Every structure is written in C-alpha cells, then in structure tokens.
Amino acid sequence: MMNIDPRLQQPLLLSLLCAALSGCGHPSETGTAPASAVVRKGAALSVPAASPLRQSLQLATVEEHDVARAIPVPAVVEADPAHLVRVVPPVSGRIGQLLKHLGDTVKAGDALFTMDSADVAAAYSDSGKAQASLTLARHNLERQKELRAADISARKDLEQAESDYAQALSESERSKSRLAQLGAGSGAGGGRLYTLRSPLSGHVIELNGGQGGFWNDTNAPVMVVADLSTVWLSASVQEKDLAAVFAGQTADIELNAYPGEHIAGKVGYVSEVLDPDTRTVKVRVAVDNRNGRLKPGMFARVTFSAAPHRGVVVPASALVQNGTQTQVYVETAAWTFEARTVTTGIHSGDQVEIASGLKAGARIVAKEGVLLND
The missing domain is CATH 2.40.30.170 (Efflux pump adaptor protein, beta barrel domain)
Incomplete structure (x- = not known):
C-alpha cells in the first residue's frame, strides 16, 4: 500500500471534492427546465407546441348517425x-320390415315400415261382417217393401226392416272409417299386414324400433320424420x-x-x-x-x-371516467380543451351514443384523452 505524505493529504482531498462538485452542477446551471405537458387556465387545458401530448392525442369531429339499440x-x-311428425303406429304388432332408416330422405306417401298386426286383421274382419250385415239388411228391406206394397205384411215389419238397414249402414261406415284411419283398404280379407306411410317429405331424424321387434306402445314413435x-x-x-x-x-x-x-x-x-x-x-x-x-x-x-333513430355518436375511446361522471374533452380553441360531462345512450361495437352534453360538429379528443385527466 502506498503511503502519502501527511502534508499532501489535505490539498489532495480539496482537489477531489472540487472535481466531484464540478461534475454535479445545479439544474439551473446545466440546462433549461422541461416544458409542461399541459397548462391549466381555469377550466381550460392548453397543450403547448413543445408538449409530447401533441403526438399522442387523436382528435375527431363528432358526427350524427342512425342509431339502433342491439338486443x-x-x-x-x-x-x-x-314440419315434424312422430310416426306412432295406431295398432300394436311386430315390425316386419324397416323400409327407411336413420338419415334417409323420404317423400310424402313413402312406405316407412310394415307391421304384422292382429288389430289390423280384426279391423278387416269387422269390415267384412259389417258389409255382410248391410247386404242382408238391404235385401230384407226390399222384401218388406214388396210385401207392404201387396198389403201382406204389417207396417211395423217394414219399419223394423228400415231400422235394421240404418244400423247396418252405420256399422259399415264405422268399419270403413277405421280402415281408412289405418290407411288400409276397405275390402274384407286384407290380412294382418299393415304398412305405415310418411305424411310429409323430409328426413328420418330418429329411429326407435328394430326389425322383428314387437311394438305395443301406441304413444311412442317408431321413428321421427322432419x-x-x-x-x-x-x-x-x-x-x-x-x-x-x-x-x-x-x-x-x-x-x-x-x-x-x-x-x-x-x-x-x-x-x-x-x-x-x-x-x-x-x-x-x-x-x-x-x-x-x-x-x-x-x-x-x-x-x-330496435327501430333506428338519429343520434350523436363518438368512439368509445373518447369517454373518460372522472369519479362518477363520464366526460369528453372538447376542443374550444387550437390545442385547448375543456372537460364536458355527458350522458351516454346506446353502445354499439366501438361507438357510443351521446344522449346529452354534446352536439354534432364539435371537435373532441377521440383517443388518449385520459392523459388530460389529472
């Protein structure tokens, strides 16, 4: 370690202190004070020419547009x-053949599936009996009319024949309606086979029954066509x-x-x-x-x-929240602004309707107005 003469220590320390002080000059001696970004004059905020805010603030003119509330x-x-039908068979029986499958396209009247049903056989049997009874009642009525015309039979016999014929005719119509409801023919001896057809054109979107399965629930659909x-x-x-x-x-x-x-x-x-x-x-x-x-x-x-109406619209970025108030900075002179409290209306994307506090044609800070909010 080098030894320094005590006589030289004090001058050396004074020299070092002076050098340090000369490198840390007072701001007033080394340069000018930075310009203020914003100058406040009462309620007005002025942005000087040298202020960096002039590069950040984006100005726009307030316009009026058709505004519609979006819901x-x-x-x-x-x-x-x-246009959707749940195909429910009106009779119970065994599914004989599936003619359409899930996803198939069908047209109105196309056969969907067949069923071997005792109910259908009974309906055909009832129809045959009704037709036979009707034929017998008709012949009896004709005979009674001839006998009555020859004054051989009593009037009550003719009346009874007329009543029997009316009942037989009614039963025949009922049996025909039943077969028509099933979509079957009206002739007797139609057998047990029942074919169910599509009432509309579309697609099979649901299939619940399988070929050979017995179906006895007349409230559940075998398939759905839509x-x-x-x-x-x-x-x-x-x-x-x-x-x-x-x-x-x-x-x-x-x-x-x-x-x-x-x-x-x-x-x-x-x-x-x-x-x-x-x-x-x-x-x-x-x-x-x-x-x-x-x-x-x-x-x-x-x-x-909703029905559109004319309204004053500004970008959503122009709104500045100051406590409980929503404000917009309006340019009152070149680069001089004033905070104005507004009431907002409909929000549509990045645009906001101004219900009160601002009129069309005014120049406002459209973006970065928060930099003026001190």
Missing part, C-alpha cells in the same frame, strides 16, 4: 313443429326488451358451431305468455336451412335491432 339474447335451434329446410331459433327475450321485438323483424344470428359467421333470420312468432320464473318471453325466428347446416339442439346468439 343480444341466447337461443337454441329447434325443428319447425309444423322437414328441416326451415328451422326455428327459440330465443328468450327479457321483459324489459319486449317492446323492441316484433313479428317480421330481422334478426342477426351467430351460431356457436360457426363462430364469426352471421346468418339473417326473421321473427315469426312472439309468445303471448311471459315465463313467471325467468321473466322472459319466447321469440321464434325462422331461418332458411336448405343447406342443412343448422341442427336442432345447436346453441346460438340472436341479436335483435
């Missing part, structure tokens, strides 16, 4: 009840939004299965009944589904648009 609600895809070229979207609209929804109104639909894709629909029905538990009303929207992309059970989001 988004959840929905689910449903088959049109008017025409899905048009489907319904069932939406639940809140009570407070009900006044803005009406039949014939257009609706924008976005399905969970196809995010970002929008489909147009039209309101076909607004329920007359309010659900007391959810305080919502069912609204059905008809949607063209000829391409078959919409499947019953899919979830979707439906947006209804």
Whole structure:
C-alpha cells in the first residue's frame, strides 16, 4: 500500500471534492427546465407546441348517425313443429320390415315400415261382417217393401226392416272409417299386414324400433320424420326488451358451431305468455336451412335491432371516467380543451351514443384523452 505524505493529504482531498462538485452542477446551471405537458387556465387545458401530448392525442369531429339499440339474447335451434311428425303406429304388432332408416330422405306417401298386426286383421274382419250385415239388411228391406206394397205384411215389419238397414249402414261406415284411419283398404280379407306411410317429405331424424321387434306402445314413435329446410331459433327475450321485438323483424344470428359467421333470420312468432320464473318471453325466428347446416339442439346468439333513430355518436375511446361522471374533452380553441360531462345512450361495437352534453360538429379528443385527466 502506498503511503502519502501527511502534508499532501489535505490539498489532495480539496482537489477531489472540487472535481466531484464540478461534475454535479445545479439544474439551473446545466440546462433549461422541461416544458409542461399541459397548462391549466381555469377550466381550460392548453397543450403547448413543445408538449409530447401533441403526438399522442387523436382528435375527431363528432358526427350524427342512425342509431339502433342491439338486443343480444341466447337461443337454441329447434325443428319447425309444423314440419315434424312422430310416426306412432295406431295398432300394436311386430315390425316386419324397416323400409327407411336413420338419415334417409323420404317423400310424402313413402312406405316407412310394415307391421304384422292382429288389430289390423280384426279391423278387416269387422269390415267384412259389417258389409255382410248391410247386404242382408238391404235385401230384407226390399222384401218388406214388396210385401207392404201387396198389403201382406204389417207396417211395423217394414219399419223394423228400415231400422235394421240404418244400423247396418252405420256399422259399415264405422268399419270403413277405421280402415281408412289405418290407411288400409276397405275390402274384407286384407290380412294382418299393415304398412305405415310418411305424411310429409323430409328426413328420418330418429329411429326407435328394430326389425322383428314387437311394438305395443301406441304413444311412442317408431321413428321421427322432419322437414328441416326451415328451422326455428327459440330465443328468450327479457321483459324489459319486449317492446323492441316484433313479428317480421330481422334478426342477426351467430351460431356457436360457426363462430364469426352471421346468418339473417326473421321473427315469426312472439309468445303471448311471459315465463313467471325467468321473466322472459319466447321469440321464434325462422331461418332458411336448405343447406342443412343448422341442427336442432345447436346453441346460438340472436341479436335483435330496435327501430333506428338519429343520434350523436363518438368512439368509445373518447369517454373518460372522472369519479362518477363520464366526460369528453372538447376542443374550444387550437390545442385547448375543456372537460364536458355527458350522458351516454346506446353502445354499439366501438361507438357510443351521446344522449346529452354534446352536439354534432364539435371537435373532441377521440383517443388518449385520459392523459388530460389529472
């Protein structure tokens, strides 16, 4: 370690201290003070020419546009009840042959399946008996008319024959109606085979019965046939939004299965009944589904648009929250701004309606106005 002469220590320390002080000069001696970013003059905020805020603040002119309140609600895809048939056999029996299977396309009148049914055989038997009784009653009536005309029989015999004929005719019509209801022929001796046909065109969307199985539940469908070229979207609209929804109104639909894709629909029905538990009303929207992309059970989001009106609109980024107040900075002179309290209305995307406090034509800070909020 080097030894320093004590006589030289004090001058050396003074030299080092002076050097340190010369390297840490006072701000007033080394440069000018930075310019203020904002200058406040009462309620006015002025941005000087040298302020960096001039590069950050984005200005825009307030405009007036058509504004419509959007009402988004959840929905689910449903088959049109008017074009969906649950094929329930009116008789019990064994399924003989399935002529259509799940997913098959069918036309109205196509045979769906056959059944070997004792009920059908009984219906044919009843029809045959009724026809035979009717024939016998008719012959007896004709004979009684001839006897009465020759004054051989009593009048009461003719009246009885007429009554028997009327009853036989009624029973014959009943048996024919029963066969017609089954879709079977009216002749006797039709056997036990019953063929059930599709009442509409569409697709088999559900199949519950199997070939050779016995079916005795006349309340359960063997299969379901539906025409899905048009489907319904069932939406639940809140009570407070009900006044803005009406039949014939257009609706924008976005399905969970196809995010970002929008489909147009039209309101076909607004329920007359309010659900007391959810305080919502069912609204059905008809949607063209000829391409078959919409499947019953899919979830979707439906947006209804209320009747449009003219309103003052600003970007959402122009709004600055100051405590409980919503404000917009309005340019009163070149690069001079004043905070103005506004009341907002409808929010639509990145645009907000100003219900009060601002008029069209004013220049405002459209972005980064929070930098002025001290």
